Every structure is written in C-alpha cells, then in structure tokens.
Amino acid sequence: MLLQMENITKHYGNVTANQAVNFDLGEGEVHALVGENGAGKTTLMRILYGMEQPSSGSVKVKGKVVSFANPASAMASGIGMVHQHFMLFPSFTVAENIVIGREPTAGGVFDRKQAAALVEKLGQQYGMPVDPWAVVSECPMGMQQRVEILKVLYQGADIIILDEPTGALTPLEVKELLANIKSLALQGKSFIIITHKLHEVMEVADRITVLRDGRLTGTLAATDTDAEQLSRLMVGRELVSLEKQQVELGEAVLEVKGLGIRGPKGKGKALLKDIHLQVRGGEVVGIAGISGNGQSELIQAISGLRPVDDGTVQLAGVDIKGMAVRDIREQGLAHIPEDRYLWGAAKDATVLDNGLMGHHHTLQRKGLVKGKEARAKVSEWIRQFGIKAGSLDNKIQNLSGGNLQKLIAAREFAHDSHFIIAAEPTRGVDIGAMETIHTELIRKRDAGVGVLLVSSELTEILQLSDRIVVMYEGEIAGELSAKDATEEKISLLMSGGNRQA
Amino acid sequence: MSIIKQNLRGLIQPLIAVVIGLIAGAIAILVVGGSVTETYMEMWKGAFGSFYFLTNTLARSTPIILAGLGVALAFRAGFFNMGADGQMVxxxxxxxxxxxYFPGPGWVVLLASIIAGIITGGLWSFFAGWLDAKFGMNLLITTLLLNYIATLFAGYMVAYPFMDKTGSAAMAQSEMIEQSVWLPKLFQGMGLHAGFIIAIVAAVLLHFFMKKTTMGYEIRMLGSNPLFASYGGVRRGRMMMIAMLVSGGFAGLAGAGEVLGTQYRFLDGSLTSANYAWSGIMATLLANSHPLGTALAAILLSALQTGAMGVERNTDVPLEVASVIQAVLTLFVSARIGYTFWKRRKGKQKNGTTT
Incomplete structure (x- = not known):
C-alpha cells in the first residue's frame, strides 16, 4: 500500500471528529471518501495533509511511519491537495500559478519563458493541455481546476487529494475532469476524492470509504456497491424514496409571456429573450441549464429583484411587473434563493432574525415584532426539519451550509403561498438535508402548489420535475415532459445543440 | 440569558479598547518621565474625583452620546454618515x-427649539441620502463635504445677519437666549443639564427600537446584508432616507442641547472645535454601533478628555497624554474594523459548498 492511515482519532476538546478511522490507498487507485457534513472527512484529510495532528493513530507512506507538522512536509512526501475553493492568483498567468514556489530561474531572475515551456510540457505529459500564458481570472472554472491539479503535479505529488472537485463545474467540465482523473490514475497517480455526489463517485472511484459521525462505516469496492447502499451507509438509515401523487393540475399560478431583459445599458446581448413560461398549481417545472444562461435573471425578474424590459409576468392572475418585492411576496410568492449567503441570509445576524425575514410583517403588532410568536415559529421549523442550529440567538455563520439551507427552505415553505421558486435548493448540502428539502417540495406540489425548480444538477431536475424547460443563452432552448426526458437529451439542449420546440 | 450576554458583549467591547489605550498611555507617561499611578489618579480625579468633576464629565458626554447614537443608527443600516458635525451645527x-425669535411661553419655545434642531439636522442628513438615492452620489463623501457647507453657513449667519451687536465683544455669535427657554440644569451650580437625561433616554429608546420594532429589524438586516434585505422585501431607498433622517435628527438634537443647555447662544466654532461629532463617531465605532454601548463609550471618551485637563492642572505630564490614549483607541478601533472586514472577506470565500 502506498498510504496507510491507521486508527486515526482526533478530538477537539470533547468533540470527537475522527474515531479509530482506517484508510488506505494503493498506487494508481482512486479512492473516494464520502459522508455527510460533519462526518469527519475534512478532518481526516487535514491530518493527512499536515494541517492537523491526530490525537492518536499513525500515518504511513510507502510503509514508513511519517508525521507531518505542516503541509510543506506532506508535500515533500508526495502528497498534494486541491482545495474546494481554488487557491490561485487570479491576475497571474496559468504558468505563474503552477510554478509558484519553485520558479525556474535564469541568472537569478524568474524565467517566464522557461516556466511556460515547462507547464506546456507538463500539460501534455498528463493529457491536460493548458495555455500557459492565459490569465487565470479569464479561464473558465474547469480550466482553473486543471491548473490546480497541474500545480500539485508540478510539485511532485503522487497522492492527490481533491476536496469537492466538481462543485463549481459544468456537467461537461465534470466529465472532462473525471476522464483526466482516470487517465492520471493509469499513469500511476493516486487520488483521494472527497465529495457528496454519489454518481460521480460510482463513475470514477475504485474504492469508496464512508464515514458517519467520525466513524468508519465501510470501505467498499465500487464494483460491489451502488449509490443507494452508499447513501444508506452515509445517513445510517433507509432514505425515503420520493413518491409523487397523481395531482389534478390547477390554475396557472405563474404566467410569463414574452419576458425580455436587455443587455447592460440597452446594448450587448440580451440577458433574457422572449421567455414564455407557465407553472400551474400541482406541478414542478424544472429549469435546467448550465448556470449563467439566464436562470438567475429569470428568477430575479419574477421575484421583483430586477426590472423587466419586455413582456408580462402574472402571479395568480395579477400582473406583478414593476411591483415591489414585498408586494409580490404578499401576492403569493415564496422563494428559496439560489445563493444562500448572497441572497438568503445575513451571516452576522441570529438564527431568529434570519428566520423572521419576510414574516416580520405578519408577526407584528403596531410595529413591534411579536417576539414570543416569532421564537415559537422558528423553533417549530427547527424541530420539524431537524435543523442543528444551537440556540435561536446563535449567529447564522455558525451553522453548516445544509442546516442553513434547511432553515431558509423552512422559512419559505412556511409562507403557505400558491407558488414557490426553489433555486438550487440543495446546492452543496448533504444527503439528509437534500432528502428533507426534496420531500417537502414534493409535498407542496401534491398539495397543489406550483413549484418552479431551477437547478444545475440534472439528477435533481429529473427526479423532481413534471416538466423540464432548458435554458440556453437567455432563451428557452426546449421543453420536455418528465417521461420523455433523459440526461442526454437535456445535456444536448443545455449546450445549445439541436433545438426543439 | 444569552440576550443578557449579547448586550453585555456590546458593553464590554469599549472597555477592552479603553484598557489597551490606558496601557499605551502608561508607556507614554513613563517616556515623559511622569509617574503612571499619580497621573492616572489625577486623571481619575479630573473625570470622576468629585461630584463637580463627575457632572462636568457627564455634561461633556451629552452631545457625544447623541451624535454617536445618530451615527450608530446609520451604521447599523449600512450607511456611513460622516456628517454629524454639520448636522449638529x-x-x-x-x-x-x-x-x-419664536413667540410664546418659555417651555413652548424650548420645545419648538429642540424640535427645530432635530428637524434641521435630520433634513441636512436626509439631503445627503436623497443625493445618493437619486443621483448615486457617494454618501461618505457627500456627508463629509456637507459639513463644510453647514459650518461655514452657520458661521456666516452669526457673523452677519444674526450677529449679536448688543455686547461689546465682537464675536461671531447670536444674541443670548432668554433664561426661560434654557434647558434646566440638573444640579445647582453644575454644568450638567437636562440634555443628559434626554440623551440617556434616547439611547434606551434607540436600543429598544433596533431590537424590538419591525423597522429596526429591517434596518439591521439592511446593514447586515443588503441583498438579503431586498430579497425579503425591504425597500433600500426608503430605509436609507429614514435612517439618514433619524440619524441627522440625533445630531441636530445634540447641537440643540448644547445651545439650549450650555452656551445659551450659537457661538461660531464652539460645537466643532470641541470635536463632539467626531468623538461621537469614535464612541459608535468603539461600541460596534450598539446604542447602550455607544452611550457608555461616549461617557468614557468624555472622561478621558476631562480627566486629561485634571492631569494638566495638577502634574507636569502634558495634556497630550490623553491624545496618545485616544490615538491608540482609534488605532485599536480601526484594527478591529479591519479585522471584521477581513473576516467578512474570508467568509465570502467560504460561501460555496461545505464538507
């Protein structure tokens, strides 16, 4: 074995992050590490990468016991890590970012040409071509990911840790990345991949280790398991399978006709062009598309956060174009926003304050917030959705992403509106939270609520939607019914190919 | 329980800053060859040593508290109102x-004067908010520059049209206000006037307003994350106008209080040279815009200033020691702001998925 981690235990005060975890990695192997938020994946990898010291247990590389005081010494032993959030200098070139720390020099001066040549050669050697002179900020996310991996390879890593590598990538880029990983593994590089996305795990990994509550719940060969078994091991119980009821479709709750938003200052490409969209009570309409193809603008236009240039938007039969956000909400809109930190929460405010938003007009008397009722309401959501929030006066920044997302979803579900926008409702949350949110969305649908689901996750779109609308470059590229839709058909429309009405 | 704790935290922060400032001051005292204990004893005496000095300190703190509260409200809403100086003037x-010039019995005129002060300060601040909402002019810059217009205009008013020509002293000042219109002194022979009570009541009211009312809630959320607020239906433009109006109103009240309670006339430069407004801004920063903390910080800052006068009267250590302490306080405050700003940026990078 190339790498062995034996009986790793890590305590933080009286919290145990890892309890007697064993983990190993062979040469040329891709080993996925999966588990819910807080299961101890990151802690284990931080120990391997020298960012934390284990309370007990040992790490062996090539059979020799090692102890890494810091990432530099881990790197010296051939271990490299690509963090979830890229650590690149945006204004530097690809080559500069890759050679940083080990720059080739000529006469004591940084030799850019040599660096570019080295990087070019490195890219070819590993089948990941890059333009060494490109500035990183102008590269797409998939290319930046590639630069990160090349940087680690340039530093001489044989073991590469990838933390949530596909979070920011488009489906196409994900495919490329997984192919790159496989080919690098064939060349003898070993990978540890931390992720939530089980279908990616099944596609690329040789073995899978599952952690739950800091303990090992299993190490399985990919050939012997499937995504369902893995999620059971992660969550520790059977997942409720989503079952939709047959629902009589109701009236149109959302009616968008000829909606258009022109480019900045009336010039440039239109952000939205001639969008026609109807959502009726009792159905989930999924909007698929690679992010940045007008979905955000559409949501903002409907919810009143962005002015509309052309067309009409009707909510429950009332024209809401140009209405204030608050009035639109009162007209019957609930909205799980696409970015929970940007739109959905105030980080330095409390759980209570974050839960109150949008409800503060109803939970008041003569301008005073009804404190007791507000607390009772938010507490009720916390109980109902199993949100780990600490106290109501806890700052929201102390909540994990999944718990915050559940709080936001609960807050919006509580509006009892006839229409709900769910934008990326489960981005970056663990399976348990995803299950809760999906179940509730379907329950709303079954109760006759119209749901507009916007998601860049195809699996989510396919799982929940009754109808699927694909957006490409600000236009609707096609519409599919749930039973006709396949991942391939949607992917094709998403990438602008083969339009259909 | 945790609510008490949170309130306490707002009160503790200024204290920590002051302690660090005092340590720096001690070093400065040692450098000029004074005795640290003796100097600080004198400073304490100068600020709190007798009933007279205590009331003196509280009197000085009155406009600082009010100006600070106004700034705190604007800061909480996310707007940098740097115009307290001009609004106060x-x-x-x-x-x-x-x-x-207002006719009527004394108490009516007094009330009218206070209200006039509040409205004028509020409108001056509102004007800056309107410029921002209407023309996108940066609030920080407009509020700062409007200070000059306000102080120079006020100076002109009392140097020409409304100059006091009755006395022999040729100063840029208005005539003296009739005694029946004065804000009453709280104690015979002491400087402390009823404005202090108004200031403390205002601090408590503002605290209550921010914590308990829906508008206070909207203001807090707007300051905390404007996008979140607009997503939830808070109208930014409207809230900004209101926040600026009230913020300036507090500063105007501070000015009115000084005129009606201490000076009994408008004397050019008397409000600006004492640096009340800037001390108020510092008090707000020290207390992280917590209303009660702002009041406490204002009293501490004022104690530092009155205490330093005591030091200069009774020791060889110069008045500037207080400036050293204040400078360190400012440094500490700006370091803390830098730190939160840095934390926020760092937090932003963590926004995506979590593991």
Missing amino acids: LGGLSAALTAL
Whole structure:
C-alpha cells in the first residue's frame, strides 16, 4: 500500500471528529471518501495533509511511519491537495500559478519563458493541455481546476487529494475532469476524492470509504456497491424514496409571456429573450441549464429583484411587473434563493432574525415584532426539519451550509403561498438535508402548489420535475415532459445543440 | 440569558479598547518621565474625583452620546454618515434662532427649539441620502463635504445677519437666549443639564427600537446584508432616507442641547472645535454601533478628555497624554474594523459548498 492511515482519532476538546478511522490507498487507485457534513472527512484529510495532528493513530507512506507538522512536509512526501475553493492568483498567468514556489530561474531572475515551456510540457505529459500564458481570472472554472491539479503535479505529488472537485463545474467540465482523473490514475497517480455526489463517485472511484459521525462505516469496492447502499451507509438509515401523487393540475399560478431583459445599458446581448413560461398549481417545472444562461435573471425578474424590459409576468392572475418585492411576496410568492449567503441570509445576524425575514410583517403588532410568536415559529421549523442550529440567538455563520439551507427552505415553505421558486435548493448540502428539502417540495406540489425548480444538477431536475424547460443563452432552448426526458437529451439542449420546440 | 450576554458583549467591547489605550498611555507617561499611578489618579480625579468633576464629565458626554447614537443608527443600516458635525451645527443654529425669535411661553419655545434642531439636522442628513438615492452620489463623501457647507453657513449667519451687536465683544455669535427657554440644569451650580437625561433616554429608546420594532429589524438586516434585505422585501431607498433622517435628527438634537443647555447662544466654532461629532463617531465605532454601548463609550471618551485637563492642572505630564490614549483607541478601533472586514472577506470565500 502506498498510504496507510491507521486508527486515526482526533478530538477537539470533547468533540470527537475522527474515531479509530482506517484508510488506505494503493498506487494508481482512486479512492473516494464520502459522508455527510460533519462526518469527519475534512478532518481526516487535514491530518493527512499536515494541517492537523491526530490525537492518536499513525500515518504511513510507502510503509514508513511519517508525521507531518505542516503541509510543506506532506508535500515533500508526495502528497498534494486541491482545495474546494481554488487557491490561485487570479491576475497571474496559468504558468505563474503552477510554478509558484519553485520558479525556474535564469541568472537569478524568474524565467517566464522557461516556466511556460515547462507547464506546456507538463500539460501534455498528463493529457491536460493548458495555455500557459492565459490569465487565470479569464479561464473558465474547469480550466482553473486543471491548473490546480497541474500545480500539485508540478510539485511532485503522487497522492492527490481533491476536496469537492466538481462543485463549481459544468456537467461537461465534470466529465472532462473525471476522464483526466482516470487517465492520471493509469499513469500511476493516486487520488483521494472527497465529495457528496454519489454518481460521480460510482463513475470514477475504485474504492469508496464512508464515514458517519467520525466513524468508519465501510470501505467498499465500487464494483460491489451502488449509490443507494452508499447513501444508506452515509445517513445510517433507509432514505425515503420520493413518491409523487397523481395531482389534478390547477390554475396557472405563474404566467410569463414574452419576458425580455436587455443587455447592460440597452446594448450587448440580451440577458433574457422572449421567455414564455407557465407553472400551474400541482406541478414542478424544472429549469435546467448550465448556470449563467439566464436562470438567475429569470428568477430575479419574477421575484421583483430586477426590472423587466419586455413582456408580462402574472402571479395568480395579477400582473406583478414593476411591483415591489414585498408586494409580490404578499401576492403569493415564496422563494428559496439560489445563493444562500448572497441572497438568503445575513451571516452576522441570529438564527431568529434570519428566520423572521419576510414574516416580520405578519408577526407584528403596531410595529413591534411579536417576539414570543416569532421564537415559537422558528423553533417549530427547527424541530420539524431537524435543523442543528444551537440556540435561536446563535449567529447564522455558525451553522453548516445544509442546516442553513434547511432553515431558509423552512422559512419559505412556511409562507403557505400558491407558488414557490426553489433555486438550487440543495446546492452543496448533504444527503439528509437534500432528502428533507426534496420531500417537502414534493409535498407542496401534491398539495397543489406550483413549484418552479431551477437547478444545475440534472439528477435533481429529473427526479423532481413534471416538466423540464432548458435554458440556453437567455432563451428557452426546449421543453420536455418528465417521461420523455433523459440526461442526454437535456445535456444536448443545455449546450445549445439541436433545438426543439 | 444569552440576550443578557449579547448586550453585555456590546458593553464590554469599549472597555477592552479603553484598557489597551490606558496601557499605551502608561508607556507614554513613563517616556515623559511622569509617574503612571499619580497621573492616572489625577486623571481619575479630573473625570470622576468629585461630584463637580463627575457632572462636568457627564455634561461633556451629552452631545457625544447623541451624535454617536445618530451615527450608530446609520451604521447599523449600512450607511456611513460622516456628517454629524454639520448636522449638529445646523441643529444648534436653528435651535438658537428658534429660541430667539419664536413667540410664546418659555417651555413652548424650548420645545419648538429642540424640535427645530432635530428637524434641521435630520433634513441636512436626509439631503445627503436623497443625493445618493437619486443621483448615486457617494454618501461618505457627500456627508463629509456637507459639513463644510453647514459650518461655514452657520458661521456666516452669526457673523452677519444674526450677529449679536448688543455686547461689546465682537464675536461671531447670536444674541443670548432668554433664561426661560434654557434647558434646566440638573444640579445647582453644575454644568450638567437636562440634555443628559434626554440623551440617556434616547439611547434606551434607540436600543429598544433596533431590537424590538419591525423597522429596526429591517434596518439591521439592511446593514447586515443588503441583498438579503431586498430579497425579503425591504425597500433600500426608503430605509436609507429614514435612517439618514433619524440619524441627522440625533445630531441636530445634540447641537440643540448644547445651545439650549450650555452656551445659551450659537457661538461660531464652539460645537466643532470641541470635536463632539467626531468623538461621537469614535464612541459608535468603539461600541460596534450598539446604542447602550455607544452611550457608555461616549461617557468614557468624555472622561478621558476631562480627566486629561485634571492631569494638566495638577502634574507636569502634558495634556497630550490623553491624545496618545485616544490615538491608540482609534488605532485599536480601526484594527478591529479591519479585522471584521477581513473576516467578512474570508467568509465570502467560504460561501460555496461545505464538507
């Protein structure tokens, strides 16, 4: 074995992050590490990468016991890590970012040409071509990911840790990345991949280790398991399978006709062009598309956060174009926003304050917030959705992403509106939270609520939607019914190919 | 329980800053060859040593508290109102003019003067907010520059049209206000006037307003994350106007209080040279815009200033020691702001998925 981690235990005060975890990695192997938020994946990898010291247990590389005081010494032993959030200098070139720390020099001066040549050669050697002179900020996310991996390879890593590598990538880029990983593994590089996305795990990994509550719940060969078994091991119980009821479709709750938003200052490409969209009570309409193809603008236009240039938007039969956000909400809109930190929460405010938003007009008397009722309401959501929030006066920044997302979803579900926008409702949350949110969305649908689901996750779109609308470059590229839709058909429309009405 | 704790935290922060400032001051005292204990004893005496000094300190703190509260409200809403100076001056001027020319019995005129001060300060601040909402002019810059217009205009008013020509002293000041219109002194022979009570009540009211009302809630959320607020239906433009109006109103009240309670006339430069407004801004920063903390920080800052006068009277250590302490306080405050700003940026990078 190339790498062995034996009986790793890590305590933080009286919290145990890892309890007697064993983990190993062979040469040329891709080993996925999966588990819910807080299961101890990151802690284990931080120990391997020298960012934390284990309370007990040992790490062996090539059979020799090692102890890494810091990432530099881990790197010296051939271990490299690509963090979830890229650590690149945006204004530097690809080559500069890759050679940083080990720059080739000529006469004591940084030799850019040599660096570019080295990087070019490195890219070819590993089948990941890059333009060494490109500035990183102008590269797409998939290319930046590639630069990160090349940087680690340039530093001489044989073991590469990838933390949530596909979070920011488009489906196409994900495919490329997984192919790159496989080919690098064939060349003898070993990978540890931390992720939530089980279908990616099944596609690329040789073995899978599952952690739950800091303990090992299993190490399985990919050939012997499937995504369902893995999620059971992660969550520790059977997942409720989503079952939709047959629902009589109701009236149109959302009616968008000829909606258009022109480019900045009336010039440039239109952000939205001639969008026609109807959502009726009792159905989930999924909007698929690679992010940045007008979905955000559409949501903002409907919810009143962005002015509309052309067309009409009707909510429950009332024209809401140009209405204030608050009035639109009162007209019957609930909205799980696409970015929970940007739109959905105030980080330095409390759980209570974050839960109150949008409800503060109803939970008041003569301008005073009804404190007791507000607390009772938010507490009720916390109980109902199993949100780990600490106290109501806890700052929201102390909540994990999944718990915050559940709080936001609960807050919006509580509006009892006839229409709900769910934008990326489960981005970056663990399976348990995803299950809760999906179940509730379907329950709303079954109760006759119209749901507009916007998601860049195809699996989510396919799982929940009754109808699927694909957006490409600000236009609707096609519409599919749930039973006709396949991942391939949607992917094709998403990438602008083969339009259909 | 945790609510008490949170309130306490707002009160503790200024204390920590002051302690660090005092340590730095001690070093400065040692450098000039004074005795640290003796100097600080004198400083304590100068600020709190007798009933007279205590009331003196509280009197000085009155406009600082009020100006600080106004700034705190704007800061909480996410707007940098740097115009407390000018708003205070205009508030003071219009209070003085109202007191001099408004007809009626004393208490009516007093009330009218206070209201005039509040409204004038509020409108001056509102004007800056309107410029931002209407023309996108940066609030920080407009509020700062409007200070000059306000102070120079007020100076002109009392140097020419409303100059006091009755006395022999040729100073840029208005005539003296009639005694029946004065804010009453709280104690015979002491400087402390009823404005202090107004200031403390205002601090408690503002605290209550921010914590308990829906508008206070919207203001807090707007300051915390404007996008979140607009997503939830808070109208930014409207809230900004309101926040600026009230913020300036507090500064105007501070000016009115000084004119009606201490000076009994509008004297050019008397409000600006004492640096009340800037001390108020510092008090707000020290207390992280917590209303009660701002009041406490204002009293501490004022104690530092009155205490330093005591030091200069009774020791060889110069008045500037207080400046050293204040400078360190400012440094500490700006370091803390830098730190939160840095934390926020760092937090932003963590926004995506979590593991």
